[in-house]
Amino acid sequence: MAEVIVPVGPQHPALKEPVNFKVVADGETIVRLELDVSYNHRGIEKAAESRDFVRVVPLLERVCGICSHSHTTVFTKGIEEAMKLTIPPRAQYIRTIVAELERMHSHLLWLGVAAHEVGFNTLFMWTWRDREAVQDMLEEMTGNRVNYGTNEVGGVRRDLTPEQIQAALKRLPKLEERLAKYAEMVNAEETMLLRFKGVGHLTKEQALQLGAVGPTARASGVDYDIRRDDPYIAYADIPWKVITDTHGDVYGRTLVRVGELQQSLEMIRYCLQNLPAGPIRTAPPRAAPRAEILTRYEAPRGELVHFIRTNNTDKVERLDIRTPTLANWTSVAVSLVNQNLADIPVIVAAIDPCLSCTSRITVVNPKGRHVGEMTWDELSEHGREFYRRRGRR
Amino acid sequence: MSAAPVTLTLDQVKAALGDLGTVEQVRSNRIKVHSTIPKVREAILRAQSLLACDHVVQIAAADNGKTLELLYHLTGAHRMVVVLAIEIPRDKPEVPTASDLLPPAGIYERQIHDLLGITFRGHPALKRIILNEDWPEGEYPLRKDWKPDPTHFYGGVREEAK
Incomplete structure (x- = not known):
């Protein structure tokens, strides 16, 4: 009997953005994965061509709710490069502070989601409470x-007052304490070790070949971080280090993200304490000369790229956005093969998919005997139940 | 943290790719190679084998009016971004696929095919990925000369169904 593919409506207004997976499974083992990510295309690249540089920034801020600062920073620094502007250091430091706060809230959110997917809801509550401070x-x-x-x-657009700086600095010690606690838990907590270790494994060669970026690549030993490799805003001036790991599985990706949380906190503290004096903006010309810019940024999920063409006007001729999640999908499709159906939630969640998490999953038995569909919640529950039955390895 | 040093030089790129197109340095860490459609696969292969480019940053696509354009941005541990640029005639927008050489290109090429209508010969599954399945055939919204036709249906709820 031929393989059956069931079209499943991906719209799921409750929680997550729409993507549709077709999982071809043989019993509990995954054979192949096909995905359709198109359901939320809003035509922002086209819309950007008709707005001037003042009005396009708020539009790009809305490419993504979590990486909103990433998209505006990568775009404005590209336009500034085309205009050959020198940006005051105080502005670059403020951009860095917001960028690292954004990374912290994104990684804490991820840690909570990953904990939730494996049924460890206490950790989910803790990380999301700490995320509130950020x-x-x-x-x-x-x-x-x-x-x-x-x-x-x-x-x-906004300066930081001395009072704001003091208030922010005061919040850091408590957060630092919590991050140390998470770093300790990742290595000791049974639930996390059982469900993260060896799951969704990606070797260094695979990560390179499949073009993985961000924490997904760095957890497989690929030493690739745009903040160091193509430095922008204040990263070349402040002390920090790139976190890598060699485990290559969800456990490694967790270690990398927890390490990055600690690095981000240090960067924020340094920038707040060493904020240069001076103006926070320089007046840009209205139009940008003809130029072709590839501007790169290390977003929380990995390398974010905007390809910008300007044409002597106050609008972009072309804006081509490549998000980190698009780069990471190829590696997910490969790292799921031969894994258990029960591990899909945590493996997919491990790249921290931004354009979407999935709403529904179609399970197709290759022999065509059983075709059904599962919601994400059912699949998460299946994952928890599978490991509960199976017990500790 | 100070910047990672860039360890690939213009001369090295000229030596490896000079016969496949004109090579110019456009920024301290960007080298652009203006190549042609028949030579692009060879250029990617050589960038991988001779220049240690193991990561595809992006395949940017643009419509510059007279022609369509593809820019393959490749990089590696040397931190230089090598850009392979090719121009594609509007009346025959066909290029060989790079998805077998660069696996992540598979998903990028599907996206470009959807939005700019460039066909990648040899791509294993050049299906829709961005546009909805009821989007009219042969309309490519990121082309500069594209305008929505009021008599066409672009998705959503059909008038007669309301």
Whole structure:
């Protein structure tokens, strides 16, 4: 009997963005994965061509709710390069502070989601509570919890007052303590070790060949971080180090993200304590000369790229966005093969998919005997139940 | 943290790819090679084997009016981004696929095919990935000369069904 593919509507308004997986499985083992990510295309690249540099920044901020600062920073620094502007150091430091706060809230969110997918909801509650402290700092500094509205071409839109700096510094010791606790838990907590170790393994060769980026690549020993390799804003001036790991599995990706959380906190402290004096913006010209810029950024999920063409006007001729999740899908499709169906939630969650998490999964038996569909919740529950039955390895 | 040093030089790129197109340095860590469609696969192969480019950053696609353009951005541990640029005629937008040489290119090529209508010969599954399945055939929204046709249906709920 021929393979059966069931079209499943991916819209699921409850929680996550839409993507549709077709999982071809032989019993519990995954044979192949096909995916369709198209359901949320909003035509932002096209819309960007018709807005000037002032109005396009708020639009790009809305490419993604979590990486909103990433998209505006990568774009404004590209336009600034085309205009050959020198940005005041104070603005670059403020951009760095917001960027690292964004990385912290994103990684804490990821840690909570990963914990939830394996049924460890206590950790989920803890990380999301600590994430609130980061969100509060963002709100105090920028006025917003999600789309911060910090960037504009030429600098930043809001300065930091000494009171704001002191208030932010005061919050850091508590967060630091919590991060140390998570670093300890990753290595000691039975639930995490059982469900993360050896799951979704990707060798260094595979990670390179499949073009993985961000924590996914760094957990497989690929020493690739745009903040060091193509430095921008203040990263070349401040002390920090690139975190890598050689485990190559979900466990390694957790270690990398927890390490990066600790690095981000140090960077934020350094930038707050050493914030240069001076203006926070420089007046940009209205139009940008003809130029072709490839601008890169290390977003929380990995390398984010904007390809920008300007044409002597106040609008972009072309903006081509490559998000880290698109780069990471290829590696997910490969690292799922021969894994247990029960491990899909945690492996997919391990790249921290941004354009979407999945809403529904179609399970197709290759012999065509059983075709059914599972919701993400059912699959998560199946995963927890599978390991409960199987007990400790 | 100070920047990682860039260890690939213009001369090395010229030596490896000079016969496949004109080579120019456009930024301290960007080298652009203007190549042609028949030579692009050879250029990618040589960038991989001779220049240690093991990562494809992006395949950027643009419509510059007269022609369509593809820019393969490759990099590696040397931290130099090597850009292979090719121009594609509008009336015959066909290029050989790079998905067998660079696995991540598979998903990028599907996206470009959807939005700019460039066909990648030899791609194993050049199916829709960005546009909806009821999007009209032969309309490529990121082309500069594309305008929505009010008589066409682009998705959503059909008028007669309301």
